[in-house]
Amino acid sequence: MNLGVENTIDYLKEIEECRLCPRNCGVNRFTSKSGYCGSDASYSISSITLHKGEEPVISGVKGICNVFFSRCNLSCVYCQNYQISCRKGNVIEDKLELKEVLRQITFYLEKGINILGFVSPSHHIPQMKTIIATLREMGYSPTIVYNTNAYDSIDSLKSLEGFVDIYLPDFKYLDSQLSKDYSGAGNYPEIAKAAISEMYRQKGSMLTLDNEGLARSGMIIRHLVLPEHVDNSLNILDYIARELSADIHISLMAQYKPTPEVAHHKQLGRQINKDEYETVVSKLEELGILNGWIQEIESAEEYNPDFLQENPFIN
Numbered sequence: 001m002n003l004g005v006e007n008t009i010d011y012l013k014e015i016e017e018c019r020l021c022p023r024n025c026g027v028n029r030f031t032s033k034s035g036y037c038g039s040d041a042s043y044s045i046s047s048i049t050l051h052k053g054e055e056p057v058i059s060g061v062k063g064i065c066n067v068f069f070s071r072c073n074l075s076c077v078y079c080q081n082y083q084i085s086c087r088k089g090n091v092i093e094d095k096l097e098l099k100e101v102l103r104q105i106t107f108y109l110e111k112g113i114n115i116l117g118f119v120s121p122s123h124h125i126p127q128m129k130t131i132i133a134t135l136r137e138m139g140y141s142p143t144i145v146y147n148t149n150a151y152d153s154i155d156s157l158k159s160l161e162g163f164v165d166i167y168l169p170d171f172k173y174l175d176s177q178l179s180k181d182y183s184g185a186g187n188y189p190e191i192a193k194a195a196i197s198e199m200y201r202q203k204g205s206m207l208t209l210d211n212e213g214l215a216r217s218g219m220i221i222r223h224l225v226l227p228e229h230v231d232n233s234l235n236i237l238d239y240i241a242r243e244l245s246a247d248i249h250i251s252l253m254a255q256y257k258p259t260p261e262v263a264h265h266k267q268l269g270r271q272i273n274k275d276e277y278e279t280v281v282s283k284l285e286e287l288g289i290l291n292g293w294i295q296e297i298e299s300a301e302e303y304n305p306d307f308l309q310e311n312p313f314i315n
Contacts, residue, residue, distance in 0.1 A: 011129045011130045012126045014125070014126045015030070020122065021073040021122045023035060023073055037087055038087045043096045046069070046084035047092075048068070048105060049310075050063045051066045051313050054066075058166070058215055060115075060213070062113050065105060068084060068307075069127075070085075072085040074188075076183045083305075083306070115142055115214065116135075122148055122149065125160070129163055146164040146168060148195075150195050153195075164202075167218075171222070171240070172192065172223075175189065203217065204218070206247075220250070220251055225256065229267070230276050237287055249293075254277045257301070258271070
């Protein structure tokens with residue numbers, strides 16, 4: 001098995017002075033030091049698993065092989081993946097060798113799962129590029145999905161041209177106070193706008209599908225509606241239609257459910273209600289955003305991964 005050692009060395013050099021994401025920490029992750037995300041230079045992965053709960057054009061009938069990197073460059077207080085996303089302290093993760101990462105991924109590729117997603121990859125881009133490059137050397141060419149919180153640097157995104165087929169950013173906020181209070185990043189709105197604009201530059205508004213109806217190239221913007229914050233959602237949709245394109249595929253999510261961390265939070269301590277979600281859905285129609293997906297209001301009960309399980313998405 002050719003493990004692409006030359007590629008590994010080249011890409012991982014990027015974290016000798018890590019400036020992968022907008023935190024711009026500058027630490028050498030090969031040492032005992034770590035930046036905001038708390039990650040080192042290893043392949044720190046919480047799960048490599050089959051997932052059938054993504055958008056229909058991504059999951060299809062067979063599902064997608066998702067690689068969940070551990071930790072995160074945001075600190076969202078309501079994160080549904082809190083078991084694996086904690087920046088400091090204990091999280092569910094394995095520090096794997098590249099060979100083992102490839103073994104687990106190719107297990108699914110050999111079963112005909114030809115879509116490979118990387119979840120929370122912003123702080124692990126060199127590792128991600130190494131995995132993709134090595135898979136290609138081995139003769140595999142899955143469709144690559146970059147599933148991100150959109151707190152990405154422009155330089156990092158530019159380096160992904162030729163690696164990523166589908167961008168799947170979550171556009172969280174246009175309100176800097178919300179992003180500061182809820183995700184520890186007051187500059188999230190400006191960063192996310194620039195990042196999503198770069199993704200749009202690379203992919204445009206067209207989502208290319210194959211003859212099975214699976215996405216092969218393009219961009220899908222996700223937005224999770226939060227309780228008490230309908231205005232934030234309306235402003236995001238207005239921005240997308242005005243500054244990008246009303247033709248972009250939008251995945252409007254109703255699945256918010258309070259985690260133990262925010263169970264007693266004044267705003268975040270409940271699920272969204274029907275009126276809140278329908279107000280946002282009506283905005284889609286008003287803006288002429290016709291491409292994409294909406295969820296049932298009851299969907300909050302269906303998306304509760306448990307990363308203590310071998311397959312986190314089977315309850």
